[in-house]
Amino acid sequence: MIMTRVKVSFAPSIRRLPSYLIIIRQALQNGESYISGTVIAQELNLEPIQVRKDLAITGIIGKPKKGYPVAALVAAIEHFLGWDKVHKAVVVGAGNLGFALAGYREFKLHGLEVIATFDIDRDKLGAIVHGVPVLPLEDLSAFVRDNGVEVAILTVPGPVAQDAADRLVEGDIKAIWNFTDHKLDTPSGVVVHREDLSSGYALLSVMIRNQRGREA
Amino acid sequence: MIMTRVKVSFAPSIRRLPSYLIIIRQALQNGESYISGTVIAQELNLEPIQVRKDLAITGIIGKPKKGYPVAALVAAIEHFLGWDKVHKAVVVGAGNLGFALAGYREFKLHGLEVIATFDIDRDKLGAIVHGVPVLPLEDLSAFVRDNGVEVAILTVPGPVAQDAADRLVEGDIKAIWNFTDHKLDTPSGVVVHREDLSSGYALLSVMIRNQRGREA
Numbered sequence: 001m002i003m004t005r006v007k008v009s010f011a012p013s014i015r016r017l018p019s020y021l022i023i024i025r026q027a028l029q030n031g032e033s034y035i036s037g038t039v040i041a042q043e044l045n046l047e048p049i050q051v052r053k054d055l056a057i058t059g060i061i062g063k064p065k066k067g068y069p070v071a072a073l074v075a076a077i078e079h080f081l082g083w084d085k086v087h088k089a090v091v092v093g094a095g096n097l098g099f100a101l102a103g104y105r106e107f108k109l110h111g112l113e114v115i116a117t118f119d120i121d122r123d124k125l126g127a128i129v130h131g132v133p134v135l136p137l138e139d140l141s142a143f144v145r146d147n148g149v150e151v152a153i154l155t156v157p158g159p160v161a162q163d164a165a166d167r168l169v170e171g172d173i174k175a176i177w178n179f180t181d182h183k184l185d186t187p188s189g190v191v192v193h194r195e196d197l198s199s200g201y202a203l204l205s206v207m208i209r210n211q212r213g214r215e216a
Numbered sequence: 217m218i219m220t221r222v223k224v225s226f227a228p229s230i231r232r233l234p235s236y237l238i239i240i241r242q243a244l245q246n247g248e249s250y251i252s253g254t255v256i257a258q259e260l261n262l263e264p265i266q267v268r269k270d271l272a273i274t275g276i277i278g279k280p281k282k283g284y285p286v287a288a289l290v291a292a293i294e295h296f297l298g299w300d301k302v303h304k305a306v307v308v309g310a311g312n313l314g315f316a317l318a319g320y321r322e323f324k325l326h327g328l329e330v331i332a333t334f335d336i337d338r339d340k341l342g343a344i345v346h347g348v349p350v351l352p353l354e355d356l357s358a359f360v361r362d363n364g365v366e367v368a369i370l371t372v373p374g375p376v377a378q379d380a381a382d383r384l385v386e387g388d389i390k391a392i393w394n395f396t397d398h399k400l401d402t403p404s405g406v407v408v409h410r411e412d413l414s415s416g417y418a419l420l421s422v423m424i425r426n427q428r429g430r431e432a
Contacts, residue, residue, distance in 0.1 A: 014418050016415070081422060082421045082425045096313070096316035100311070100313035103312065110414060110417060150424070174424060175420055181238070194235075196235060198323070199230075201393070202230050202233050203409055204407065208303075208366070
């Protein structure tokens with residue numbers, strides 16, 4: 001499968017995969033062999049046809065009446081997302097959001113291993129938060145290169161975001177998950193995904209306006 | 217327009233509206249009268265047809281060659297999202313994520329006004345963080361009711377999420393933005409949107425696997 005435009009074509013399906021994974025892993029723990037798309041759909045308040053379409057992007061097709069083989073489905077989703085491998089990560093910006101993300105337990109389940117946090121604030125340096133040290137920004141490039149860090153979670157203030165990105169690029173970072181409001185200028189080989197917390201609020205806002213109740 | 221399934225049908229378009237709004241507000245500040253869908257598309261690395269479709273849900277159609285009237289477009293998006301009115305909010309859970317969201321500057325631009333944070337931790341009570349007081353969880357229901365709070369941002373640990381939601385419902389909350397991993401049981405009149413930070417990581421992961429570079 002060639003994906004030229006993840007964002008437009010498959011993005012909504014990909015976004016839903018983690019919530020499917022939680023339910024299917026639970027079924028696996030309960031010792032179930034098969035899970036039906038209808039059960040998953042009910043759990044998440046989605047249409048069954050939507051669930052089947054979403055899961056099809058991982059290459060797995062359910063069997064009529066039986067549903068999906070649970071263990072194979074977990075493996076297929078994890079493999080599709082690359083979550084069956086460990087990706088080393090750093091958090092750049094040791095503020096509230098940075099610490100929250102460094103300590104986000106679910107990421108570990110997904111193979112995302114945060115091994116350091118970076119900041120310019122001398123008062124924070126040397127601290128250990130969520131088992132992870134706070135290191136000086138000057139060391140960022142060398143640290144990324146020396147430790148084979150693939151993913152950077154960027155939570156610095158907007159005005160210094162580009163400087164931090166430049167340091168990451170210098171260290172040969174593979175991907176930047178950009179939580180700032182700054183549009184980064186990076187070489188084309190670097191994957192950049194901007195996370196906009198306002199996106200979720202936009203969805204909630206429309207739901208409030210439409211008073212349509214629960215969504216998922 | 218009747219929206220029966222925000223999530224499946226319009227959700228991706230709604231998610232993109234905040235990023236459009238930033239660009240269009242900038243054009244307004246620069247004194248521009250019209251902005252073309254192509255310019256917006258270039259800025260966000262989207263297809264122009266996608267931008268036109270997304271903006272059409274707000275009821276505004278661009279003019280050939282001229283594009284969209286900037287001031288009217290800002291007003292239309294803000295009205296569509298209900299961001300032209302102030303919504304009072306509380307953050308429940310005074311941890312790193314709670315403080316990060318309480319201090320998120322962009323929310324203020326969108327009419328979301330966080331007026332208090334709640335926690336059970338006696339050591340945190342009485343503190344003022346980002347100009348907002350940390351109050352005891354016991355007071356949550358009464359506070360929500362007495363102050364006409366519409367939105368609750370829920371960042372407590374999963375095991376206590378339902379208890380917090382019950383208190384919010386008791387206070388007649390309108391909407392819960394659920395950042396926990398717990399599926400809430402609430403009356404049908406309460407809008408619930410679960411925010412899953414793993415969704416963004418899923419997108420980033422697929423981009424890494426496909427090495428397709430920048431997205432937005």
